[in-house]
Amino acid sequence: MNILDIVEKIIGTISNTVWPIFLPCVLILGAFLSIRTFTKIQPQTSGKSKVKFANLIGPASISLGAMIGTGAIISVLGSLSNLVSKGQTHIEAMAIWALIGALIMVPVSYSETLCSKVMKKTPKEYIGMLLSPKFAAIYGIGFCALYVFGFGGFQFSGMDSVVTIVTDQYLSVSLNQVQRYLFIVVPIILIVGIIVLTKKHDLFINAMTYMIGTAVVAYFIFFTIFIVKTHDHIPVYLNGMIEGMTNPVSAMLGVPLGFILGMQRVIQTAETGLGALAMSAQESDSEPREAAMISLLPTIVTILVSIVVTTYIASYGVTNGIITFPADSVTRLKDFFMTASDVTGVFGLIVLCMFTLLSGLTTLLGSYYFLTVLFDNKENTNIAIYLALIITAGTLAVFGFNIVFDAVDLLLFVVGGINVTALAVFAAKKWQEYKL
Numbered sequence: 001m002n003i004l005d006i007v008e009k010i011i012g013t014i015s016n017t018v019w020p021i022f023l024p025c026v027l028i029l030g031a032f033l034s035i036r037t038f039t040k041i042q043p044q045t046s047g048k049s050k051v052k053f054a055n056l057i058g059p060a061s062i063s064l065g066a067m068i069g070t071g072a073i074i075s076v077l078g079s080l081s082n083l084v085s086k087g088q089t090h091i092e093a094m095a096i097w098a099l100i101g102a103l104i105m106v107p108v109s110y111s112e113t114l115c116s117k118v119m120k121k122t123p124k125e126y127i128g129m130l131l132s133p134k135f136a137a138i139y140g141i142g143f144c145a146l147y148v149f150g151f152g153g154f155q156f157s158g159m160d161s162v163v164t165i166v167t168d169q170y171l172s173v174s175l176n177q178v179q180r181y182l183f184i185v186v187p188i189i190l191i192v193g194i195i196v197l198t199k200k201h202d203l204f205i206n207a208m209t210y211m212i213g214t215a216v217v218a219y220f221i222f223f224t225i226f227i228v229k230t231h232d233h234i235p236v237y238l239n240g241m242i243e244g245m246t247n248p249v250s251a252m253l254g255v256p257l258g259f260i261l262g263m264q265r266v267i268q269t270a271e272t273g274l275g276a277l278a279m280s281a282q283e284s285d286s287e288p289r290e291a292a293m294i295s296l297l298p299t300i301v302t303i304l305v306s307i308v309v310t311t312y313i314a315s316y317g318v319t320n321g322i323i324t325f326p327a328d329s330v331t332r333l334k335d336f337f338m339t340a341s342d343v344t345g346v347f348g349l350i351v352l353c354m355f356t357l358l359s360g361l362t363t364l365l366g367s368y369y370f371l372t373v374l375f376d377n378k379e380n381t382n383i384a385i386y387l388a389l390i391i392t393a394g395t396l397a398v399f400g401f402n403i404v405f406d407a408v409d410l411l412l413f414v415v416g417g418i419n420v421t422a423l424a425v426f427a428a429k430k431w432q433e434y435k436l
Contacts (some may be wrong), residue, residue: 008403015410020255022413023263025103027104029424030273030289036427037114045118045288072269072306073356074158077332078405079261080314082183086249086257090323091318092237093244095311098262102303105263105272108420109299114292115423123275124374127422130430139418140374143275146411147367148389151268153404155360156390157399160184161333162356169334177398185394192364193387198277199379215358217300222344222351223309229343233316240315263309267412269306270299274412275419279373313339364390 068150080091112123119126123143128136163184167173175183227234248256277299281291317323317339324335340348368386375382396404 008400008406011403011406011410015406015413016251018413019264019409020251022417023255023260026267026273026416026420027074027263029100029420030104030108033111033115033420033424033427034104036431037111038107041118041230041427041431042114042289042292045114055177072302072359073310073352074154074161074329074333075267075268075405075408077308077314077336078329079265080311081332083249083258083261085250088244088249088258090240090244090247092240092311092315093248093256093258094262094265094335095307096241096245097256097259098266098303098307099261101259102266102270104265105270105308105401106296106299106303108429109270109272109295110292111427112273112275112419112423113277113281114288115297115426115431116275116285117281117291118431119426122282122373123278123419123422126426127418130422130425131418135418135422139275139415142411142414142418144374144385144389146274146408146415147276147370148386149393150404150408150411151398152364152367152390152393154364154408156175156185156188156394157329157404158333158356159188162337162353162398164330165334165337166353168228181395181398184245185398188361188364189387189394192361192390196368196383196386197366211358212362215355215362216305218351219305219309219355222340222348222355223313225344226313226340226348230316233312233319236319237312237315263353264409265306266303267416268408270302272299273416273420273423275415276370277392279370282373288398294347310336316343 076094079094083091083094088294116126119129123127124136127139160180164175164180167175217223244258245256248258251257271277277295281295286294314323314336317335318325320339320342322335322339322342323332324331327335337349337352340352341434344351366381367390371386372379372382375385377385393404
């Protein structure tokens with residue numbers, strides 16, 4: 001057993017232990033935060049909730065670009081595979097558990113944005129004020145590691161898998177690990193590095209706006225065609241949800257495993273409670289209510305793409321013998337692509353490839369924005385830190401991907417726990433100190 005396997009096992013053990021305890025706590029805090037926001041704080045804020053289109057583009061693009069990445073497919077497939085390996089035959093169960101959790105966590109997205117705008121502080125700043133500077137430092141480091149290293153690792157793994165699948169299936173060229181790293185990961189790092197090194201913020205925003213817009217529109221067109229052609233599978237999908245929820249596989253403390261995995265994916269993909277939406281809101285001069293409304297768009301879109309779309313396609317693939325769980329990350333993605341191709345032909349394959357590559361790039365670019373918000377270093381210092389982290393993430397994506405997956409789940413606990421706790425403290429009493 002090498003050092004990566006040992007570290008992966010330790011991280012996985014810690015994550016599996018803390019999540020059954022953390023999950024009920026974050027749901028209770030999230031519910032408390034949302035109730036206090038809608039009943040006490042939001043009614044006291046001035047301004048209207050009507051969203052101006054001009055104010056929507058920047059923050060929504062940053063949020064959506066950073067949210068929707070290859071993790072929307074890869075991490076969900078990984079959780080479905082994990083669910084099957086633990087004995088759950090109805091993978092659709094994760095979707096219904098995730099949607100139930102989303103009913104609580106989506107209002108948290110609204111609440112964290114509104115509260116941060118009321119305080120006029122970024123998450124790191126209000127955590128330092130409401131909790132302590134030490135917690136703020138832990139949050140900043142954890143958030144940076146989660147986004148640039150963790151989520152970045154998902155993007156590299158997804159783009160690596162897509163190119164590997166295409167070259168293997170259609171060009172009859174099999175790439176080994178070193179070749180994949182040199183010809184796939186390194187060029188991606190160079191492209192992202194060049195964009196960041198231009199130091200042109202407007203170029204960065206515009207690039208994200210067009211890339212994520214193109215990727216999401218194409219993906220929803222593909223899924224519409226897919227669901228129309230497989231409409232007879234909808235009752236099977238819904239029945240699988242019910243069967244899986246009524247016959248759960250329990251994890252530690254009796255918490256349904258599907259609920260844990262579903263909530264991990266909601267928090268990871270929609271980023272509710274992590275503070276990303278609050279940071280994105282700083283990009284505009286919108287009022288608290290308006291900023292909070294803007295934050296709901298990327299949250300809802302991301303949940304639909306990551307949870308509903310991915311689980312439905314995977315469910316169809318499993319039912320028709322195209323997808324077999326459990327499986328490794330490349331095989332899972334390959335079978336997912338074959339399912340899309342089986343129903344929608346080459347069009348589906350092209351859209352999935354485009355979505356994976358473009359959304360992966362936008363997430364990598366979005367993570368740099370968050371790093372600059374979190375740390376007041378010189379610009380060249382932030383660029384150096386960013387490049388070091390994505391190089392590490394790209395390397396592990398090829399040579400040790402599982403450790404990235406486990407690290408993300410552990411970092412979600414650290415970052416989300418600190419941020420939601422701070423917001424709950426604000427919602428409990430501190431909000432009264434602000435003139436709303």
